[in-house]
Amino acid sequence: MGESADIARELSIEASARRIRELERASRRENLGRAWYKFSRNPLSVVGLVLVAAVILLAVFAPYVTPFPRHAGAFTDFAHAKVPPGVKYIFGTDQIGRDILTRIIFGLRSSLLMGVLVLALVVPPGVLLGLLAGYFRGTWVDVLIMRVTDVFLAVPPLILALAVASVLQPSLWHGMMAVSLMWWPWYTRLVYGLTSQLRNEYFVAAAEINGASLWHILFREILPNTVSSVLTKMSLDVAWVIIIGSMLSFVGLGVQPPEPSLGSMVADGARYLPDQWWIAVFPALAIVVVVMGFNLLGDGIRDMFASEQA
Amino acid sequence: MPLLSFIARRLGYSILVLLGLSIVIFVIARIMPGDPARMAVGMMAPQWVVDRLREQMHLNQSLPVQYVFWLRDALHGDFGLSLVTQRPVMSDIVEFFPASLELVLAAGLLAAVGGIGLGVLSARHKDTWIDSVVRVFSYTGVVTPSFVFAILFVLLFGWVLRAFPVIGRLSEQVAAPPVVTGLMTVDSLLAGRLDAFVDALHHLVLPALALAMGSIAQESRITRASMADNLGRDYITAARALGVSERVVMGRFLLKPSLIPTVSILGLDIASLFSIAFLVELIFNWPGLARYGLSAMLHKDLNAISAVILVLGAVFALVNIVVDLIVAGLDPRIRLAATRSQ
Numbered sequence: 001m002g003e004s005a006d007i008a009r010e011l012s013i014e015a016s017a018r019r020i021r022e023l024e025r026a027s028r029r030e031n032l033g034r035a036w037y038k039f040s041r042n043p044l045s046v047v048g049l050v051l052v053a054a055v056i057l058l059a060v061f062a063p064y065v066t067p068f069p070r071h072a073g074a075f076t077d078f079a080h081a082k083v084p085p086g087v088k089y090i091f092g093t094d095q096i097g098r099d100i101l102t103r104i105i106f107g108l109r110s111s112l113l114m115g116v117l118v119l120a121l122v123v124p125p126g127v128l129l130g131l132l133a134g135y136f137r138g139t140w141v142d143v144l145i146m147r148v149t150d151v152f153l154a155v156p157p158l159i160l161a162l163a164v165a166s167v168l169q170p171s172l173w174h175g176m177m178a179v180s181l182m183w184w185p186w187y188t189r190l191v192y193g194l195t196s197q198l199r200n201e202y203f204v205a206a207a208e209i210n211g212a213s214l215w216h217i218l219f220r221e222i223l224p225n226t227v228s229s230v231l232t233k234m235s236l237d238v239a240w241v242i243i244i245g246s247m248l249s250f251v252g253l254g255v256q257p258p259e260p261s262l263g264s265m266v267a268d269g270a271r272y273l274p275d276q277w278w279i280a281v282f283p284a285l286a287i288v289v290v291v292m293g294f295n296l297l298g299d300g301i302r303d304m305f306a307s308e309q310a
Numbered sequence: 311m312p313l314l315s316f317i318a319r320r321l322g323y324s325i326l327v328l329l330g331l332s333i334v335i336f337v338i339a340r341i342m343p344g345d346p347a348r349m350a351v352g353m354m355a356p357q358w359v360v361d362r363l364r365e366q367m368h369l370n371q372s373l374p375v376q377y378v379f380w381l382r383d384a385l386h387g388d389f390g391l392s393l394v395t396q397r398p399v400m401s402d403i404v405e406f407f408p409a410s411l412e413l414v415l416a417a418g419l420l421a422a423v424g425g426i427g428l429g430v431l432s433a434r435h436k437d438t439w440i441d442s443v444v445r446v447f448s449y450t451g452v453v454t455p456s457f458v459f460a461i462l463f464v465l466l467f468g469w470v471l472r473a474f475p476v477i478g479r480l481s482e483q484v485a486a487p488p489v490v491t492g493l494m495t496v497d498s499l500l501a502g503r504l505d506a507f508v509d510a511l512h513h514l515v516l517p518a519l520a521l522a523m524g525s526i527a528q529e530s531r532i533t534r535a536s537m538a539d540n541l542g543r544d545y546i547t548a549a550r551a552l553g554v555s556e557r558v559v560m561g562r563f564l565l566k567p568s569l570i571p572t573v574s575i576l577g578l579d580i581a582s583l584f585s586i587a588f589l590v591e592l593i594f595n596w597p598g599l600a601r602y603g604l605s606a607m608l609h610k611d612l613n614a615i616s617a618v619i620l621v622l623g624a625v626f627a628l629v630n631i632v633v634d635l636i637v638a639g640l641d642p643r644i645r646l647a648a649t650r651s652q
Contacts, residue, residue, distance in 0.1 A: 147326075150327050154328065154623050155585075155622055156626065157585075159588070159618075162585075162588065163338060163607060164338060165607075166610060167338055167339070167341065247455060247589055251608075252608065253607070253608075270593065274468075280461055281462070284461055285458075288450070291455075292449075295453050
């Protein structure tokens, strides 16, 4: 008799555990649905999503979708140099006869690579330093980390990035490293502010009393509560990093020729203004479209998280 | 005197930050491969000249010792010779800085007037077509890099409409006024030369506008948002219910507190205008510090690079202190907090 009661109890425990899991799954689905609803309520966010998706697809499949894939490299065709926009060359050709549309689409690759890799390099150390400084607020750890952060924030990031990029041999990778070196403090500062508030919460105190390790407190208790702010900042930062990257290549300290990049195409084309205006203007507009796409998407993500917290 | 001690504390802290920045710059300058002494005298110089220069530049000593010597010279305004111009870096900076300052001040003025003006316009006509136009404009402004604006402006106003000159600070046929402040517009007024003033202003408009576009857009968004926020507050309803005129409500009750975020962002923006100027000066052939710094970077002219960054860091720190003071003037809560913390 005792045995069957045990089995019955176990079964009911199992059943309720299963039920809880089901409910959790359903609520997660519901949250996802609600997040999408909040995101899609603003049509501009959807426009941003579509633009970004289009840019990514174009960049990935550049060799297959561009009319003249060979023009992406060191190709010359002086017979067709400086052809104005038309049927064959939709955006015209540049000073040595390369199709501008093709080079814009290939140029998206380095812009995207820059945006993604810089954030991948910057966010983990930036967040970690912010967590440490915030949790140990008032100790020498805080002082050391935040004072170093202040030093890096003492000059606009573009200037130091330019200086670092110029000291190294100019290339896409060095440009990325230079921008990364200047970008982490913003994440440290953001997470520092959040962490120094969160560390006073009861759930952190509870974990401390239970003897949880520093690792557990930082990454299991505090970090999850900063994720939405960090993600929001990241989604808005992609656009900024792309702008800074295009500025670096505009002054010649980023992607090197013959590799195409939007910034250096604008710089090259600027020499042929005003008569061959298309050489500079179309890559310039391409930058605006890409940045706008990421910005709209970032705003959508921010709104999604913002109303979730409210 | 809480205000004075507030300024003193901020100044002291800025000096510490600048010291840190100088270490960063020194390290950047020293990780560069190659012998600075060899670069200074050129490839053809005999070895003993290089050796003697190494001795003079303290390059044979340890890095911290080198840093102390470097810092001592830098504090005396001695950053060494520029490799490009073959002149002391400091005199280059003194020559080129005013042009950048004039450009940035003009752009800052445009950003403040244009941004706040558009923001107020947008907020007062909230949810009408005026609001929509301003918002589309400011969104475009935020996502467009300054060098794109610069190029579009050169094309449109410089070449198609031929309304503005696109190169330099003064036309060739106009004689430059004697240098007093280095600001072309101010100098021509001081010399009583109205023709030069008009010409300088004419040259200033396009680059300043290209530089300011991003900030105008940013400022108008922030002003609109914070005015819209405050518009729903009880004290506005109360003021209206008491029959306070709409102009006083808008101007004194609504605009003043709404400007606090605008001013803080504007300060940061003006400081970063110096960095964006790097690109705008290049396009408009504007003989400023940014163009000088950029050519130094392209030629790996380390003395000039270090000096430009340190000078800009000092300007950045100074602007931030001024902005904090203005914000404290606008926001009584901050003044109160500063007094309490004494």
